Amino acid sequence: MQPPLQQDENGTTEAASETSPPPGSRPGLTLVATPIGNLGDLAPRALATLRAADAVLCEDTRVTAPMLARHGVSAKLLPLHEHNEEAATPRLVTRMAAGERLALVSDAGTPLMSDPGYQLVRAAIAGGIAVSAVPGPNAAVMALTLSGLPPHPFLFQGFLPPREAARAAALARLRAAERAGLSATLIFYEAPHRLAETLAAMATALGPRPAAVARELTKRFEEVRRGTLEELAAHYQANAARGEVVLVVGPAGDEPPEAEASLDERLRAALAAGESLRDAAALVATATGLPRKQVYARALQLRGAE
Template sequence: MTDRPLFPPTAPPPRPVTPGLYLVSTPIGNLRDMTLRALDVLAAADVVLVEDTRVTTRLLSAYGLKARLERCDDHASARAAETAVERITAGEVVALVSDAGTPLVSDPGYVVARAVIAAGLPVHPIPGASSLLAALCLAGLPADRVLFEGFLPPRSAARKTVLETLRPGRQTLVFFESGPRLADSLKDMAEVLGDRSAAVTRELTKLYEEAVRGTLSDLAADPRCQAPKGEIVVVVGPGEAEQAGEAEIDAALAEALGRLPPGEAAAEVSRALNLPRKPLYQRALSLKSSALKGRG
């Protein structure tokens, strides 16, 4: 058996890096998750906007790169946005990175991107590592419909208020959380959302990567979820669909009948509310008949 190289001996040639704002994804733990395109952009950048200069300096050093760094944290994002617009207008390449992962996901880079877009200047995403997507892959829960909520409020009352707005949804939920608050957050989720299937993922792509799976109440009581260290992403599966009431069904049918014949209206509402089509069709005929009598 012959040894195979760890990577292809040849790769597509790099494309020219033209002036604009480049949203560069960086590794969330494993430095080998850096992409070739991200390295091309960072090597060509006239300035790199960063959350923490120390973190980005270590990243660049790992690849033998040097760059001019300017802060873009919560306190400096407005000034960073002005800098980006000025530099790109002057024909420069501006890269923006977060401390780890994909920019604009729960970080201040959004302000910069909005300013550059408003100025009519080019913005380019450089895809790469994302704790959100990594957690979804690892959780083993449905990923066809997903709602990313980011960090929940730190206090229980406010946290429950937010969770209550998410309860009726029929999609998988994704949260960021800190270790000290994790167990309390899981308890509140179980209380408000119901005891859904969930996964707590931690230290994604790193040496001690971990995924703890179970119901929300089981996870809240699990010793591994009591103030663990590291970056944490919680994935919560969709809840059971609540049966639509008669008023909701009639309202949906009435709206659909304003656009469609009874058969098509019943089929549309059947898909939307996950209800059998045949009784909906009979109800649609009844509503249509009542409407015609009312006009007469």
Template sequence: MCKLTPGLYLVATPIGNAADITVRALDTLRRADAVACEDTRVTGKLMMIHGLTTPLVSYHEHNAARMRPLLIERMRGGEAVALVSDAGTPLVSDPGYKLVRACVEAGVPVTALPGPSAPLTALVLSGLPSDRFLFAGFLPNRSTARRAALGELRPVPATLIVFESPNRLAASLADMADLLGPREAAVARELTKLYEEVRRGPLPALAAHYADAGPPKGEVVVVIGPPPADAAPAEADVDAALAEALERLSVRDAAAEVAARTGHPRRAVYARALELARGSGP
């Protein structure tokens, strides 16, 4: 068996069916000196199914700082290391990018073996515009922080893609519907697996469905259509909300309410509330 050129190989693994792996990926996993993976139990099952015996090395967010120099040393010493995630393309919501950066800085060659990607799979199944999109990873757990993040994403003129926990899905969709309006969206779960499902509709309808149905099973990707071309500027929305809130609340309380409602940074909203209260608005 011919030895691989020393370096880091980013290998995409199946999201669902273990058979959905490329021949090139299997060949690389077989010929590598080591396979660095998030969870040795998960990758171990994949290796066993395909009869692969390459040693596994644990590499995840909790040990990454310690393992990176060790892996770099091995590769600089002439070894080939394959990096995989638990499912899909590595470096998407995992610490792999730090290892790539370390390799680049150390002069270690890096190559990628493309394959499954949950965000892209959800995007193409959603039926939403795919000519311009933004993958935003996981939204914050708490509603206040999540709404702030959505406020930052609101004006982005592109389709949005986010990961979400099944247990937080209904609350997250409710925040999306409140901040982003009735945009068309899709909730995709268990992609490429037996019970794959894609539910499409306006954000308010999807929020209502999952509030009634309860948390779905499996991993979830939410795809949200871009803002309408004639959407009003976000600043005008904030000013209108502040004008209404200032009629019944103090400046501080009005700013807090509008920041929570719109997702805009609280400090910026407070500064604008002071301007309006002093009569220096437009």
């Protein structure tokens, strides 16, 4: 088997070798994807980066420490989570500017995907700090590829609000965006104890839709169940879900009344979804193929009339 090819900074292609500098060996921040269940999925480059880091930033040391110990990695762990990220970021940027190599991991999967780290990445970029990544497991993408639903375009939504009213409002905004032209497979994370009620709320808000529930991905009891939103809601109402859950929902189908909706109706739907005037015009222009200036001008007229 031929060794993989890589390009140096001058664009020269050569075979990668074990003597190449390990990722994360230079000062800066490296985002490291970690297993979403099966610990055997931690990549060799990820291990090399974690070993080379001066410190590993993690959501919960109680989760990351056993994973590293299993692979014989001894690293200094620093907590970075939603409650301390804002306060910790300036200090961490200062450390990287002074030459330290920091690695960022989440409890599972790819950092920043419904996990902490965005503020730190933004601050590092603004401070001229090198930011790189070691790709790897991601539950949302894996669920999408297993769902049997259109793989692109897709819209990753993360977690919906847990409270019924806020969740209904979020789904209503999505539905309004679809009426304005959005057509994409939707991906959500959800807690197992809320899965049945979330599926039922989606069936009400989005209408008949094919969907898939991916559960315990890469683990012993991995399951992907496919059906309509109503069918899945009924199943999980009778059979409580366990473990980590990803919910994939198919795009809106062809709906003649809405497909023939006037420009004004599309714009009103986009604005009702919370879009700014400029973003609403851009969204509707893309959906209809009309010139953006024409759509924006009409949006201004509608806003003035209202």
